Each structure stands twice: as C-alpha cells, then as structure tokens.
Amino acid sequence: MFAQYKANILNKVYQIYSPHIKSNLSPVGASLSYSLQPEDKHLVRFKAHEQRQGRVVCELLGQRVSCGLFGIGDNFLEQYQSLDKRFIKNQASTFFFEASGISMSPLIMSGDILIVDRSLEITNNKIIVAHLDGAMICKRIYKNKKETILKSDNKNNKPIYVTKEMNLVIFGMVTGIAREFYQS
Amino acid sequence: MSKVYALVDCNSFFVSCERLFRPELINTPVGVLSNNDGCFISLSRELKSLGVPMGTPYFKVRTICKKNKVTVFSSNFALYSNLSNRVMKTLAQFTPRMEIYSIDEAFLDLTGFKDIHCYAKFIKKKVEKDTGIPVSIGVSTSKTLAKLANNMAKKTKRTNGVVVLLDQQSQDVALHNTPIGKVWGVGRALDVDMQLMGLYTAKDLRDYKNSAHIKKKYTKVGLQIKEELQGHERFTLEQTVKPKKSIMCSRSFGSSVYRLEDLRKAVANYMSSAFETLRKQNSTCGEIGVFIRTSRHKKGHIYRGSNHIKLLSPTSDSRKAVGYGFEILNRIYKKGYEYKKAGVYLGKLQQEGNKQLSLFENYDNERSLKLMKTIDVINHREGKGAIKLAACGIDNKSWAMNRNFLSPRYVSGWSQLLKVK
Numbered sequence A: 001m002f003a004q005y006k007a008n009i010l011n012k013v014y015q016i017y018s019p020h021i022k023s024n025l026s027p028v029g030a031s032l033s034y035s036l037q038p039e040d041k042h043l044v045r046f047k048a049h050e051q052r053q054g055r056v057v058c059e060l061l062g063q064r065v066s067c068g069l070f071g072i073g074d075n076f077l078e079q080y081q082s083l084d085k086r087f088i089k090n091q092a093s094t095f096f097f098e099a100s101g102i103s104m105s106p107l108i109m110s111g112d113i114l115i116v117d118r119s120l121e122i123t124n125n126k127i128i129v130a131h132l133d134g135a136m137i138c139k140r141i142y143k144n145k146k147e148t149i150l151k152s153d154n155k156n157n158k159p160i161y162v163t164k165e166m167n168l169v170i171f172g173m174v175t176g177i178a179r180e181f182y183q184s
Numbered sequence B: 001m002s003k004v005y006a007l008v009d010c011n012s013f014f015v016s017c018e019r020l021f022r023p024e025l026i027n028t029p030v031g032v033l034s035n036n037d038g039c040f041i042s043l044s045r046e047l048k049s050l051g052v053p054m055g056t057p058y059f060k061v062r063t064i065c066k067k068n069k070v071t072v073f074s075s076n077f078a079l080y081s082n083l084s085n086r087v088m089k090t091l092a093q094f095t096p097r098m099e100i101y102s103i104d105e106a107f108l109d110l111t112g113f114k115d116i117h118c119y120a121k122f123i124k125k126k127v128e129k130d131t132g133i134p135v136s137i138g139v140s141t142s143k144t145l146a147k148l149a150n151n152m153a154k155k156t157k158r159t160n161g162v163v164v165l166l167d168q169q170s171q172d173v174a175l176h177n178t179p180i181g182k183v184w185g186v187g188r189a190l191d192v193d194m195q196l197m198g199l200y201t202a203k204d205l206r207d208y209k210n211s212a213h214i215k216k217k218y219t220k221v222g223l224q225i226k227e228e229l230q231g232h233e234r235f236t237l238e239q240t241v242k243p244k245k246s247i248m249c250s251r252s253f254g255s256s257v258y259r260l261e262d263l264r265k266a267v268a269n270y271m272s273s274a275f276e277t278l279r280k281q282n283s284t285c286g287e288i289g290v291f292i293r294t295s296r297h298k299k300g301h302i303y304r305g306s307n308h309i310k311l312l313s314p315t316s317d318s319r320k321a322v323g324y325g326f327e328i329l330n331r332i333y334k335k336g337y338e339y340k341k342a343g344v345y346l347g348k349l350q351q352e353g354n355k356q357l358s359l360f361e362n363y364d365n366e367r368s369l370k371l372m373k374t375i376d377v378i379n380h381r382e383g384k385g386a387i388k389l390a391a392c393g394i395d396n397k398s399w400a401m402n403r404n405f406l407s408p409r410y411v412s413g414w415s416q417l418l419k420v421k
Helices: A001-010 A037-041 A083-087 B012-020 B058-067 B075-094 B118-131 B143-155 B168-176 B188-196 B202-205 B211-229 B259-282 B318-334 B366-382
Strands: A047-052 A057-061 A094-099 A113-117 A124-130 A135-143 A148-151 A160-161 A168-178 B004-008 B029-035 B040-041 B069-076 B100-104 B107-110 B137-139 B162-165 B248-257 B283-294 B304-315 B341-349
Touching: A001 B040, A037 A057, A037 A148, A037 B366, A047 B040, A047 B341, A083 A168, A094 A135, A094 A168, A135 A168, B004 B118, B004 B143, B004 B202, B012 B029, B012 B040, B012 B069, B012 B075, B012 B162, B040 B259, B075 B107, B118 B137, B118 B162, B137 B143, B143 B168, B143 B211, B188 B211, B202 B211, B211 B259, B259 B283, B259 B318, B259 B341, B304 B341, B318 B366
Parallel strands: B029 B069, B137 B162
Antiparallel strands: A047 A057, A094 A113, A113 A168, A124 A135, A124 A168, A135 A148, A148 A160, B004 B107, B004 B137, B029 B040, B100 B107, B248 B341, B283 B304, B283 B341
C-alpha cells in the first residue's frame, strides 16, 4: 500500500480520524503533514479510505491519538525486539548445545551456546552438530560421492575422514551462536 | 463423504527421547523406569526381544540388564513433555483438525487430502527430521481402524512405518489378521468374552450379523466399535481437552519414613502439585483426601490409613488445602510404622464460576486467587518449584523419589546443555 501512495502522500496534508467516529468524518487530531520515508512505514499504520480534494483520508489503526509532537502516541509502540523470534525460525526443531574446546575457533569459542536447527537441509561446508563414535562434535561437513570429511576451522585440528565403520549421526545445522561477554 | 483419520504414534517414546541425545544407543537395548525407578514403562525393540515385557519391576531383571548391557534411565518428564510438545507442533502443520490423544499419540483428520499414502510418508519423514523422534502412522476411515493400522505399521518392518487402509480389500486382510483382543476398546475381559462368542479376529466382530445382540451384550460403545471396524466414523475428533473430574498425586518414598513431620512435607508437596494441576484447568476442589501406607510386602507391620474432608466452599488455594491435608494426617498417622507411600486426592471438582458458596466457610477471596496465580506464573517462568510453600520444606532427602538413572536437562534449562567438542 505504501509504495502505491508514497508519491501522493509525500508533502501532503492529511487528517487523522478516530476509528470510532469515522462515519462522521470529523477530525479528531490536528492536521499533520510529514514525509513518509520507507523506514517510516513501521512507525505508522494507516488504512486509506478515500482521496478527497487532494488529500488522502486515512484511518489510524489502534487507539485514538491525542496528538503530541508529530502525532506520536501510544499506538506506535511496537513489540520489544526478541532474540528468540530472530534466531529461532522453527521452535519445534531448534535445540541448544554448549561448545567446549576450540576446534572451531575463532568463529566458535568455548562456552558459546550453539543454536541448532534440525529442519534445515545440510549443504557442503555448513557447520553441523553430530555424534561420532561416542562423542558430540561440532564441525564443518564436506560430502561428495567418495567420502565424508569433517573439517575444523582451527588450523591446528586435522580433518576427520569418516569411514563406514565409524558411527556418524548428524543432529542438525548450527545456524548461530549466543555468547555472553560478561556472566552475571 | 467418509472421513480419513491418521493415528501418529511415537515408537517407544521415552526411549526415543533418551536416544535423541545419545545416538550411540540406537539399536541397543534401552529401558525407562517409572517413578522411583520401579518398573519399565518404555522399552526399546532390542530390550523387548530379550524377553523383558512392559511393566517388569527393575529389581527382578537387574542381572539380565547387566549381562546384556542394557542402558536404563529414570523417567525424565521434563525432557519427554518438551519433545512431545515439539512432535505435536510439527504435526499441527499438516492439518487444521488434530486431537492430541496422549503424550505420544495424535489423531490427524486428513479428510479431503490427495495422495494420502504419500502425504503420510512425508509426515513421518518430517517429524523424524525436525524432532528426531521416530513415529509410525496408520490411516483409515475411522479412529478404531486407524489405530489398528498403526499397530500394523509398528509391528511389521516391511510397511516402513506407514499403513494405509482405505480400500475394502486391504481392510479385509488387516482385520482378518488382527486378534480380537488387539482392537481398540476391547480389553482383556472383553477379549475372553468375545472369543467365547466365537469372535476371534477383528473381522469376525465386524462381520457379525446380529448388531442388536452386540449392542445388548456390549452396550452402545460395543456396537460403535463394530461399526468403526466397518469403516464408519463413530468416535469423532476431540479437539479440546476435557478438564479432569478428579486429581490424584501420589509417590512412593525413596527411603522409609517414620516421622510425622516428614510425612507432612511429602503431603505438602503432593498437595501443591495437585493444586497446580487444578488451577491449570481452572477448577476448584470440593473434597480433599489423603492416604499413607507402609510397604505392601513386609509382613507384620502393614498399615494403610486414609481419610477425606468435604469442603463447605470449593477452593483452589494451596495454602488452605495443605492445612486440610495436615488435619487429615493428624487423624490417620500412627507412630512406629515404616511408611513407604503417601498420596493426595482431589474430588468434586467444579469449573471456576460454578461454585456454590456457603455462609459458614471462607471462600477464596480475590487476594488469595491473585497470590496463587502469581505463584503459578513464577513457577512457569523460572522452573518448577522455584517458589513454594514453606510447608514443603527445603530439602526432601527424607522421602524424595529414587531417580538414580536420570539423564541431564538437555532441553529444559541452560545449565545442563549437552557439551559439544
């Protein structure tokens, strides 16, 4: 909607109506004018009703606005940012592990929390958590028709060539880490 | 149009949960014990083939387990409920109509979907990939048949874990090969009874001509089972959970308890736990019962005491309940006995708002309801038992359950995450 109206709305005056009395079409707040930048669309939610005499009549969604500075009021409060929502795309398939050791340093340090998503398809050179012969490990996987190799980012660690005798069970792909600098 | 129901059931669920973080245990004998490390409540295929049936007390097969390197776990319900929730969440994306039947089973309404067998295989694959829990799926035109199909999917390897019985012929074969006792709703007593009537397989029951006779002998439900076997839907999907009509909380003690003060701590804890469940389903309780008993097996000093109080006004306040619990304990406690188990029982449950008030007793006031709610919220956020009544005691060493084989809190906290090299 904003792409559509952006050209019309820039530098125009509009009146903001309360959703409760939109049938009367009498203004509640003061007339405001401001230019809409693309990032502004997150601050204001409009529902455009009609264009009259060179103006776009918009219904401000939410509560009535008692116009303060630039018409900013309560209904502009978005939710708090949530790391959960950003890092966990599929809650049912996301698990956490703790990194110990430095085989994947400097990318992953000891004590980091690994965010692992089982539902994602694993492609070459992605970091995975897997079980290999009795231990849980975190490495980059490289697979072709001939062989499967587990590589460490740390140059001091040798790559592991996985043979058929070894029991490799892949848990899932590491999509990110969480690291606290200072533990309270 | 006839319905299509799928029953998705996790394979050896508690064992599978433990195996998720211990993949080296796949294809080895594994078992999970009940509360207090009593009996086996989940067994892997390999353990079953060693001749250990479901429900075997652990102490009876200790030597067999050691000899065959069986890995034994105490129940880790924090882990199992978390993984169950993940499985159900994953299943919910495949249909808008679903019934969570138990911690590891769900019915999915797949009516109207195309290529059912393909879809079922996809569901199985997706659940296993996303959650790591292996499942079996049975599909048919009624819940009873779906359960039957699911049993086949579980038991027969070449089905690859998915059995679809949507046409007459496949249903005929399946029902012919299913003994009557394995039909959902036919328990051990009915099994014998039906066999005496000449019904040995599920097919026999389905094709029995005299429906009126079935209804007379086995009630309406018996007839419904017969009709479900015919492929007609009689048991519909229950999409909302019905609130419980009574709540019980009891545990065996890890070690013997002699003193009243220790019994009080146990009763306070069980009462708090039961009342948490009560408040979760928005009910109030009108009757409280408490029982205590000694070991059932030691001759000579056997005692079982129980009593209950009918409340004038129903309550959901743990503090009041613990008070009543102590009153009952005072009545039934006898000195000198070696107590092994205690429990509480909540009866005459009513939904909030249906309370009948009394002139004589204080009903829960606004403030106590708020307090209880706050305690529940804190415990939900910070973990079970974060905040509790003083009567519950700080240490529970005198009576706590034995859980000698408990696996770490992989998914329910931050301190015991699995470490990865």
